[in-house]
Amino acid sequence: MRIRNYQTGPFTARREKGGAGEVGMLDVLDRSDFETSFAFIKAGRLGPGCSLGLHLHERSEECLVVLDGPLSVAHNEHFGVVESRSVALCRAGDAHGIFNHTDHWTSFVGIGVAPQDGPFDAVPLDDDLTGRESDDGELEFVQRLDPTLLTPRRAHVGLGEIRARRLFDSDVFTTNWGFVDHAFMPPGTSVGYHRHDTIQECYVIIGGRGRMKVDGEVGDVTKGDCIPNRIGGSHGIINHTDAPLEYLNIAVCQQKGRIDFTNLEDDLSDLL
Numbered sequence: 001m002r003i004r005n006y007q008t009g010p011f012t013a014r015r016e017k018g019g020a021g022e023v024g025m026l027d028v029l030d031r032s033d034f035e036t037s038f039a040f041i042k043a044g045r046l047g048p049g050c051s052l053g054l055h056l057h058e059r060s061e062e063c064l065v066v067l068d069g070p071l072s073v074a075h076n077e078h079f080g081v082v083e084s085r086s087v088a089l090c091r092a093g094d095a096h097g098i099f100n101h102t103d104h105w106t107s108f109v110g111i112g113v114a115p116q117d118g119p120f121d122a123v124p125l126d127d128d129l130t131g132r133e134s135d136d137g138e139l140e141f142v143q144r145l146d147p148t149l150l151t152p153r154r155a156h157v158g159l160g161e162i163r164a165r166r167l168f169d170s171d172v173f174t175t176n177w178g179f180v181d182h183a184f185m186p187p188g189t190s191v192g193y194h195r196h197d198t199i200q201e202c203y204v205i206i207g208g209r210g211r212m213k214v215d216g217e218v219g220d221v222t223k224g225d226c227i228p229n230r231i232g233g234s235h236g237i238i239n240h241t242d243a244p245l246e247y248l249n250i251a252v253c254q255q256k257g258r259i260d261f262t263n264l265e266d267d268l269s270d271l272l
Contacts, residue, residue, distance in 0.1 A: 017124045240271060
């Protein structure tokens with residue numbers, strides 16, 4: 001089972017996209033970890049007054065997960081504050097960047113998907129965002145990670161009911177990005193063991209602890225862990241603790257818009 005953590009370093013200080021100051025960056029997963037057009041999962045730490053400069057994704061797409069905010073986010077012509085525990089999407093053809101307007105360090109995770117026939121692209125636009133002020137325009141494609149918005153459901157014949165919400169569906173994207181889901185698992189619940197033959201998922205744990213079974217291998221996961229699942233592979237997750245487990249599920253399709261699953265009739269109760 002491949003597990004990489006977005007909280008553990010070492011973080012490398014570097015200037016990003018012509019931004020102000022330096023961003024501490026950690027390459028969590030890259031193209032070699034995936035079989036689809038997943039490009040990367042990166043983590044960043046941004047000091048007060050520092051920024052990741054405005055840049056354009058001509059054909060690629062990226063989600064920024066604001067973990068410890070708030071952060072000021074530029075999206076095309078708009079510039080506004082995105083609160084902690086939010087996901088901000090930059091679609092192909094859009095420009096974005098981030099600026100830390102606070103007096104404390106903030107952290108984020110970036111998830112990138114490339115076009116199927118090419119590399120991940122990002123063109124700096126020579127704007128470090130330091131001279132901008134928030135405007136009254138509403139930022140597009142921002143979703144809060146709010147557990148009260150989640151809907152109860154049984155997941156892949158798992159134990160009990162988890163709560164989940166689809167933040168972004170495949171029709172939002174121009175790449176083969178399938179979806180971004182937010183899930184919350186009470187103690188004793190599970191996402192049953194299942195297989196995907198045409199999509200690749202990556203679970204990003206954002207709170208709590210759990211236990212995963214991936215291709216027959218069992219391991220414990222915790223906040224910060226990113227667990228990619230291979231095409232044709234099987235996986236499931238169970239909350240064996242007495243506290244909630246929370247994660248994002250990111251999926252990329254081999255064929256745009258085509259999503260499949262096969263339940264394997266295993267609720268993982270033997271892992272409690």
